[in-house]
Structures are given as C-alpha cells and as structure tokens.
Amino acid sequence: MASRELLEKLNDAVARELQVSIQYMWQHILWRGVRGFAVQEELKKIAIAEMKHAEEIAERLAYLGGRPTTEPAPVFVGETLKEMIERDVKDEEAAIKLYKEIIELARKEGDITTARIFRRILEDEEKHHDFFKSLLEEI
Ligand SMILES: [Fe+2]
Numbered sequence: 001m002a003s004r005e006l007l008e009k010l011n012d013a014v015a016r017e018l019q020v021s022i023q024y025m026w027q028h029i030l031w032r033g034v035r036g037f038a039v040q041e042e043l044k045k046i047a048i049a050e051m052k053h054a055e056e057i058a059e060r061l062a063y064l065g066g067r068p069t070t071e072p073a074p075v076f077v078g079e080t081l082k083e084m085i086e087r088d089v090k091d092e093e094a095a096i097k098l099y100k101e102i103i104e105l106a107r108k109e110g111d112i113t114t115a116r117i118f119r120r121i122l123e124d125e126e127k128h129h130d131f132f133k134s135l136l137e138e139i
C-alpha cells in the first residue's frame, strides 16, 4: 500500500505536469521575436511530452488507489521570451526536486515500479532543464 504522503506527492506531480503542458503550449502560441520563432517547435514538443507525463503519473496514482486531480498548478505564460524561459527553468528545477523525493520515498516503500517510472520521467525533465537553461544564456 502506498502511503498518503506518496499519493499526495504523485498528485502534486500531476498538477504540475498539467500546468507545464498548458504553460508551454501557450508559450508556443504566444512567442514573439526572432528568437521566439527559433524555439517555438521545441516548446510544442516539450508541451506534448509533459502531457504524456501527466497521463502516465495519473495512471499510476489511480492504480495505487488515489484520485488524480484535474486542477493544474498556477500557469505562468509571461510577456517576453526571457520572462517565459526564466520561469520554465524554475519549473523544471522544481519538478526535478519533487521527482527525486518521489523516487526516494517510493523506494523506501518498496514501490519499485513508481520509482522506475519517475527515474525515466526525471531524465526527460533534466533534458528540458538543460534546454531552457542553455536558451536563457542566449536571450
Ligand atoms: Fe514532465
């Protein structure tokens, strides 16, 4: 049986994945300037990846007996590309921190499947973080 703490963290993860999938999709739509043009396709791809994360985590949460939230965490779009990407870097950092906690906790509870799912997702978030971070150096 998964602990209440693990279920809550999984639901927090679902809310954040829903948030960033909307956030990156809107940033993809509202980009401005030449640099924005260069990153819009990547933002679109990452938005879709986040949606898949939301679904996969929600499936796991439901399997463990939880009820996945439909409420995203607060979405921030931003006005300039710099504003957008600064926020995206922070959101990826928050996801990386939370997912490391989830892996730790799942392992402690003997839930190796959840740990394995989050190790895979963590790899994606580190790639997103790397992308946004390098982008920020250019704007
Ligand atoms: Fe994600």
Ligand SMILES: [Fe+2]
Pocket: 020, 050, 092, 095, 124, 125, 128, 129
């Ligand atoms: Fe991400």
